[in-house]
Structure formats: C-alpha cells, structure tokens
Amino acid sequence: MPLFQPKSRSAEELAALAANELVDLARAGDPAAIRYIIQVHNRRLYRAARAVLRDDLEAEDVVQEAYVRAFSALESFRGESGLGTWLTRIAVNEALGRRRRRRKKVALESLDDPQERDRMHVIPFPQMNPDVDPERTAARREIRRLLEQAIDGLPEPFRIVLILRDVEEMSVEETAQQLRIRPATVRTRLHRARAQLRKSLDSKISSALTDVFPFAGVRCARIAEAVLSRLSATHLVDQ
Numbered sequence: 590m591p592l593f594q595p596k597s598r599s600a601e602e603l604a605a606l607a608a609n610e611l612v613d614l615a616r617a618g619d620p621a622a623i624r625y626i627i628q629v630h631n632r633r634l635y636r637a638a639r640a641v642l643r644d645d646l647e648a649e650d651v652v653q654e655a656y657v658r659a660f661s662a663l664e665s666f667r668g669e670s671g672l673g674t675w676l677t678r679i680a681v682n683e684a685l686g687r688r689r690r691r692r693k694k695v696a697l698e699s700l701d702d703p704q705e706r707d708r709m710h711v712i713p714f715p716q717m718n719p720d721v722d723p724e725r726t727a728a729r730r731e732i733r734r735l736l737e738q739a740i741d742g743l744p745e746p747f748r749i750v751l752i753l754r755d756v757e758e759m760s761v762e763e764t765a766q767q768l769r770i771r772p773a774t775v776r777t778r779l780h781r782a783r784a785q786l787r788k789s790l791d792s793k794i795s796s797a798l799t800d801v802f803p804f805a806g807v808r809c810a811r812i813a814e815a816v817l818s819r820l821s822a823t824h825l826v827d828q
Contacts, residue, residue, distance in 0.1 A: 600625060608672060616663045618826045620817055627656055627813040630673050633757050634680040635804040637767075640752035641684035643741050649808065651687060655680035656816040661825060670766065677767055681749075737802060739789045747782035754779050756802070 603611060603625040614622035634655060639648035659666075659679050666675055740748060740756075753764045754775065765772045820826040 598622070609668065612663065612666065612668070612672060615660065618820075620826055623660060623817060623820070623826065624813045626672070626676075627816060628809055630676050631809045631812055632802075632804040633673060633677055636752050636757055636802050637677050637749070638680050638684040639802055640740075640749045641681065641688055641745070643748075647687065648684070649812065651680055651684045652804075653812055653815050653819075655683050656812070657819050658683070660816065660820055661823070674763060674767065681767060736790065739786055742789070743782055743785055747778050747785065750775055750778040751782040751786075752802075755783075 598619075598621045603614075603622060606614070611622055611626065615626055631652065634652045635648055638651040638655070639645065642648050642651065655676065659676055666672070740751060743751065749768065750764060753759045753767060754761070759767070761772045761775050765775045768775070817826055
C-alpha cells in the first residue's frame with residue numbers, strides 16, 4: 590500500500606463516492622477514507638464479533654484487529670462480495686479463532702490444576718463503563734440490558750444468526766454466505782432463536798431489538814484512531 594498524500598474530504602464527499610472509489614482511496618492509504626469505512630462498518634463488525642465471544646471488551650479488540658488485518662491486505666480484496674461482507678467475515682473468523690484459543694487455554698489450565706478439573710468455568714458477562722459507552726445512559730438502557738442478556742443466553746449457532754439477521758438486518762443469503770451455511774439453515778436457526786427469546790422476554794420490548802449493542806460515539810471514534818495509529822506505525826498510512 591503506497592503512502593497517500595492526504596487531501597481533506599468531508600464525510601458527505603466520501604459518502605457520495607462509489608464503493609470501488611472508496612476502496613481505491615483506502616488502498617492508497619487515505620486516512621479520511623479509512624476512517625469513514627471504519628465508522629460505516631463498526632457496528633456490524635462489533636455485533637458479529639460479540640455474538641461469538643459474548644464479551645464487550647474482547648469483541649472491541651477483535652474489531653480493531655480485523656480492521657488492521659483488512660487494511661493491511663486490502664490489495665487482496667477483489668470485490669466479489671461487498672466490502673462490508675468481506676470485513677465482517679474477517680471479524681467473525683478472528684472472533685472464532687480467539688474463542689478456540691480461549692477454550693484450549695481453559696482446558697490446559699484444568700489439566701494442570703487437578704482441583705480445577707471438576708469445577709465449572711464461568712465466563713462473566715462484563716458491564717460496560719458508562720463513561721466509555723455514553724449511549725447506555727439512554728432511557729431504554731434497562732430494556733436493552735435485558736434483551737442483551739437474553740440474546741447472550743441463546744446457543745451460539747442461534748445467537749450468531751439472530752444478530753446478523755434481526756439485529757444487523759442482513760439478508761438470509763448474506764448471512765448464509767457469512768457463516769458458510771445453507772439459507773435453509775439460516776431460516777431454521779432464526780426461527781428457533783426467536784422462539785427461545787419469546788420465552789424469556791415480553792413482547793413489549795421486541796421493538797428495541799434493533800437498538801442493542803450500540804457501537805458509536807466515543808467507542809467508534811476510538812477504534813478508528815487506534816486502527817489508523819497502528820497502520821501509521823507500519824508506514825501504511827501517512828498521518
């Protein structure tokens with residue numbers, strides 16, 4: 590990726606560009622284009638990663654790593670699928686890899702410590718710091734919290750499909766492509782996920798579904814700056 594001589598561009602100007610033009614700018618190392626791409630796709634990547642890991646902070650770390658990997662290898666993006674699809678796949682693969690490594694670590698630690706062999710390993714669901722995540726101070730915070738906990742309680746195959754379909758509003762075909770499963774499997778898992786949610790949630794809060802796991806404001810900006818800083822350190826972006 591060659592160094593780019595920055596030119597000031599507004600978000601409106603970037604939004605008006607065709608997808609391939611935006612990718613070309615990012616390939617050239619344009620910080621504004623990279624930041625714009627990050628801000629547009631942040632929420633989807635975060636939600637997808639969190640659906641796998643059920644951990645806010647680790648999901649955020651996965652999103653940052655996914656962006657660094659993607660922008661460092663943007664030359665390999667050929668456009669067969671949309672940029673958002675490509676980025677989401679990278680984030681999901683990174684999250685799945687971390688989950689596998691985490692399980693291996695727990696298993697090895699259990700073998701090393703005989704007293705731990707018969708104990709249940711509980712991974713706590715972290716609470717976000719309101720100073721870091723100001724969106725959670727909104728009036729619907731309690732409803733969102735209950736809904737997030739209910740989603741976290743779903744079996745992983747159902748949880749990931751629910752996040753991509755109902756929360757992120759991806760199509761059946763795109764979800765199937767992301768997860769490399771058949772569209773019919775997507776429909777079946779989504780039906781079962783919704784049925785399980787109905788057992789634990791009152792229908793009155795179903796309208797809040799599209800508002801769960803926000804990823805904007807301070808957190809969104811922090812990811813963008815952290816990714817640009819890491820890319821700059823490897824001379825992929827001229828800041």
